[in-house]
Structure formats: structure tokens, C-alpha cells
Amino acid sequence: MRVLLIWPSGMRGKDWMVFPLGLGYLRNSVPCDILDCSLEAVDNDGIAERARGYDVVGITVWGFNTQNVQDIINRIRTRSSAKIVVGGPSASLVKADYALLGEAEERFSELISRLAASPSGQVGSIPGLGIGTECAPEMPSVFSDNLDELGVVDYDALRLADYHSAGYKYWMYTLKDKFVTAPIMATRGCPYKCAFCAGPALQGSKLRKHSIEYVIATIETLYFKHGVRQISFLDDNLTLDARWAKRLCEAIIQFKQRNAIELTFATSNGVRYKTLDLELLKLMRQAGWGEIVLAPESGSERTLSRMRKDLDLDVVDEKVALVHQAGLNAVAFFIVGYPGETHSDLEQSRNYILNSKFDRAIVNLFNPIPGTPIYDELLKTGEIKPEEVKLNYRSVEALQYVTPDLTRDALRLFQQQVAERTKFREMWLKDLPLAA
Numbered sequence: 012m013r014v015l016l017i018w019p020s021g022m023r024g025k026d027w028m029v030f031p032l033g034l035g036y037l038r039n040s041v042p043c044d045i046l047d048c049s050l051e052a053v054d055n056d057g058i059a060e061r062a063r064g065y066d067v068v069g070i071t072v073w074g075f076n077t078q079n080v081q082d083i084i085n086r087i088r089t090r091s092s093a094k095i096v097v098g099g100p101s102a103s104l105v106k107a108d109y110a111l112l113g114e115a116e117e118r119f120s121e122l123i124s125r126l127a128a129s130p131s132g133q134v135g136s137i138p139g140l141g142i143g144t145e146c147a148p149e150m151p152s153v154f155s156d157n158l159d160e161l162g163v164v165d166y167d168a169l170r171l172a173d174y175h176s177a178g179y180k181y182w183m184y185t186l187k188d189k190f191v192t193a194p195i196m197a198t199r200g201c202p203y204k205c206a207f208c209a210g211p212a213l214q215g216s217k218l219r220k221h222s223i224e225y226v227i228a229t230i231e232t233l234y235f236k237h238g239v240r241q242i243s244f245l246d247d248n249l250t251l252d253a254r255w256a257k258r259l260c261e262a263i264i265q266f267k268q269r270n271a272i273e274l275t276f277a278t279s280n281g282v283r284y285k286t287l288d289l290e291l292l293k294l295m296r297q298a299g300w301g302e303i304v305l306a307p308e309s310g311s312e313r314t315l316s317r318m319r320k321d322l323d324l325d326v327v328d329e330k331v332a333l334v335h336q337a338g339l340n341a342v343a344f345f346i347v348g349y350p351g352e353t354h355s356d357l358e359q360s361r362n363y364i365l366n367s368k369f370d371r372a373i374v375n376l377f378n379p380i381p382g383t384p385i386y387d388e389l390l391k392t393g394e395i396k397p398e399e400v401k402l403n404y405r406s407v408e409a410l411q412y413v414t415p416d417l418t419r420d421a422l423r424l425f426q427q428q429v430a431e432r433t434k435f436r437e438m439w440l441k442d443l444p445l446a447a
């Protein structure tokens with residue numbers, strides 16, 4: 012079977028790019044070509060042209076590019092009889108021949124084998140597989156326990172060097188252009204159930220980990236072969252298993268000492284509070300972390316409960332103090348405009364942000380993300396419509412959804428009032444030894 016995987020246009024903005032790490036794993040289980048539209052200037056007709064001659068075309072779908080992907084699919088259909096498979100966080104929102112939801116390495120390989128065996132496209136059932144245009148498949152619930160078996164990501168095949176030339180930076184804003192960066196995902200799965208998040212649906216609720224040896228080998232390749240000097244762990248919860256995380260930090264420290272090198276790390280999606288202790292934080296500092304991102308998300312207990320965040324705000328100050336004691340900066344994520352929020356909730360969040368000991372707050376406007384429990388809830392109540400999904404986190408004007416008790420003016424005012432606390436301090440990581 013000739014398989015083409017497409018990383019569609021829309022995965023790159025003015026100052027951000029999403030690296031196609033997922034395709035790196037998929038290509039380990041299914042031999043394929045990759046068309047990366049973030050790196051190649053090709054319009055949707057050009058993409059359809061490139062798809063000619065393939066038996067299967069797979070396309071990644073995220074919430075913000077569903078319409079674009081649908082257009083690509085429609086154009087491919089006019090030129091080719093390839094079977095079209097969609098995957099990724101928002102695969103269920105487009106109409107293709109097959110939609111394979113969630114983490115997909117093993118099931119994608121199974122699907123390709125079955126397609127090879129059945130020219131008519133009768134593939135039977137596979138967990139999380141939707142067939143045809145009308146189905147809304149259920150998320151699969153069981154995923155591979157042995158992550159190492161998914162193989163080593165070939166960053167050359169994903170054209171990491173071209174990403175660097177194109178200006179790929181991830182979580183580098185405090186360091187400007189000092190370091191060359193690359194992403195790694197060391198663990199998958201999250202046992203929490205925050206209503207605004209699609210993470211657990213995509214990768215399941217069980218925490219699964221690569222071996223420490225696997226992670227160190229990847230770090231080694233990134234450092235020596237690709238010149239990477241800062242690594243971003245994309246994990247939803249890198250430190251959830253604190254014992255494992257401590258062993259990882261110790262292994263990183265030894266690796267750096269053995270090779271007499273400098274390398275910095277980030278866990279930019281944040282870590283949960285519960286398992287953070289001083290020993291772990293000090294090890295992270297020693298391993299090369301400069302800041303820890305935490306996610307209180309709101310200063311209102313009522314909103315936190317609606318978010319199903321499972322977080323006690325009293326614990327937050329205690330943990331921020333530990334972060335500081337370990338010599339790290341503390342960054343905090345917040346969401347404002349969450350469904351059901353009132354002016355009183357906003358006031359509590361505002362006071363919380365203004366009085367907190369965080370070094371910086373990142374305030375995102377609430378967006379209903381397809382694949383999340385709150386999205387389904389808002390669909391059911393009729394507060395949102397599925398057709399148009401446009402995610403944006405900073406511009407109040409462009410917000411698609413504003414919760415009934417709030418107004419755009421109130422959200423704008425909130426942004427102004429906390430603006431001072433959201434600023435970067437240029438010299439934050441000044442104490443970190445900088446890599447050559």
C-alpha cells in the first residue's frame with residue numbers, strides 16, 4: 012500500500028509552529044511519505060495533486076483547521092480514489108472515508124493491513140474507528156502500555172532542521188533566540204478529567220511512560236545530531252509519577268555531567284501540584300529547568316468545580332513557595348470566560364492573579380474545544396453550534412463564545428487589569444548556564 016500522511020496547512024502561524032511529532036510515531040508503524048504543508052508552500056489543489064498515486068491518504072485534524080482539512084479532502088476526492096483516513100484531536104469533525112480517533116500507532120497499522128487485504132474497503136471494526144461520512148465514533152479506551160515499542164522518532168524524517176530554518180521555537184520566549192529547540196513526549200495519558208481538556212480522551216486516563224533509557228537516548232540524539240540546546244517536554248503531566256520523574260532528572264544530570272554539556276528543559280503544558288516536592292523541584296533545577304508551569308486556571312472555587320479541576324487553591328501558594336525555594340520561576344495558566352462564570356468569579360480570579368506569588372500569569376480566553384466534555388455540554392444546551400470551530404485565546408473581539416453572564420467588555424477589562432502580571436521579565440533565566 013502506498014501511504015501519504017499530510018500535515019495540513021494551518022499548523023503554522025505568524026509566530027508559532029506545531030511540530031508533527033505524532034506523524035513521527037505513525038511512520039514507525041506504517042511505511043509512508045509525509046507531506047508537511049508547514050514547510051512546503053502548497054495550496055489545497057497542489058496537495059490534492061500530490062495525493063495522486065497513493066492508495067491511502069492520512070490527514071491530521073486539529074480543532075482550528077477542520078474546514079481547511081475538509082476542503083483538502085474534497086479536492087483529493089476529485090482527483091484520486093485513495094482511501095482518506097483522518098486522525099488527530101478533531102478527526103471526528105470532518106467527513107472522510109475513515110476517522111481514527113486518539114493515539115493511533117497500532118490501530119493505524121491494523122487499518123492499513125485490513126485495507127490492503129480488502130480492495131473494497133471493508134475493514135470491520137477497530138476501536139475508535141469511524142467508517143463513512145455519517146458516523147461519530149467513540150474514543151478508544153485502551154492504548155499501548157509499552158511506549159518504547161512505538162519506536163524512536165526520526166527527527167530527520169520530520170525535517171527538524173527545516174523547522175529550525177523556518178524559525179521553529181517552542182517555549183523560548185524568555186530566552187529569545189538563544190537556543191535551538193525540539194519537542195519530546197516522554198509520557199502519555201492523564202487520570203484527571205478537566206472538562207475543558209481533550210488530553211485524556213486522546214491518550215487515555217492511564218499514565219504510561221517511555222523508559223528513562225529511551226528518553227535519554229532521544230535527548231542524546233537531539234543534542235549531538237541536531238544541535239538542540241533546549242528540549243520541551245510536551246507531556247500533559249511529566250511529573251505525575253514523582254519517583255519516575257526524579258529518576259529521569261537524575262539520569263539527565265548524569266548525562267550532562269558525563270558529556271560536560273549544557274542543556275535546558277521546559278514542561279510547557281504545565282505539571283500538576285500534587286506530586287511536586289522540594290526534592291523533585293531541586294532535581295529539575297539541577298537538570299536544567301528554569302521555570303515550572305502550573306495551572307490553577309481560576310481563582311474562583313466555583314469555577315474550578317465547574318471545570319472539574321480537582322484542585323485546592325490553598326495548596327497552590329505552598330507549592331509556588333517550593334518552586335521558588337528550588338531556584339525556579341513559577342508560571343501560571345489561567346482560563347477566563349469559562350461557561351457559567353459571573354462577574355463575581357472574574358473578580359475572584361483577578362484578585363487571585365494580582366495577589367499571587369507567581370512570576371508570570373498566562374491568561375487564555377475560554378474556547379470550547381471539540382473533543383472536550385464542556386464542548387459537548389455546550390452543544391447539548393445549544394449555547395454553541397458545531398459547524399464553526401475557530402479557536403483563539405487572546406482576542407476578545409474574535410471570540411466565538413461568550414458565557415451569558417459576562418460581556419466582551421468585562422473580558423477586555425479583565426485582560427487590562429491583569430496585564431502587568433502577564434508580562435515577561437527578560438532576564439528571568441539569567442542564572443541558567445547558557446549553552447554554546
Ligand code: B12
Pocket residue numbers: 024027028029030031032033034036037068069070071072073074075096097098099100101111113114115116119181194196207208209210213214245246247280375380381382383402404
Ligand atoms: C504540545 C501541544 C501543543 C504545542 C505543540 C508543540 C509542538 N508539537 O511543536 C503548541 C503549544 C504549539 C500547541 C498549541 C495549541 N494547542 Co495543543 N497540544 C499539545 C499537546 C499537549 C501534545 C500534542 C502532541 O504533539 N502530541 C504528541 C503526539 C505523539 O500525539 P498526536 O500529535 O496527538 O498524534 C497522535 C494522534 O493524534 C494520532 N494522529 C495524529 N495525526 C494523525 C493522522 C492520521 C491519519 C491518523 C490515523 C492518526 C493521527 O496518532 C498520533 C500518534 O499516536 C496536546 C495534548 C495531547 N496530550 O496530545 C495539545 C492539544 C492537541 N492542543 C490543543 C489546542 C486546543 C491547542 C491550541 C489551539 C491552543 C492554544 N493555546 O492556542 C494551540 C494551537 C496553535 C494555535 N496557536 O492556534 C488541544 C487540541 C484540541 C482539538 N480538538 O483540536 C489539545 C488536545 C489539548 C487540549 N487542551 O485539549 N499545542
Ligand code: SF4
Pocket residue numbers: 201202203204205208209210211247248283
Ligand atoms: S488539563 Fe492537564 S490535568 Fe487536566 S485533564 Fe488535561 S492534561 Fe489532565
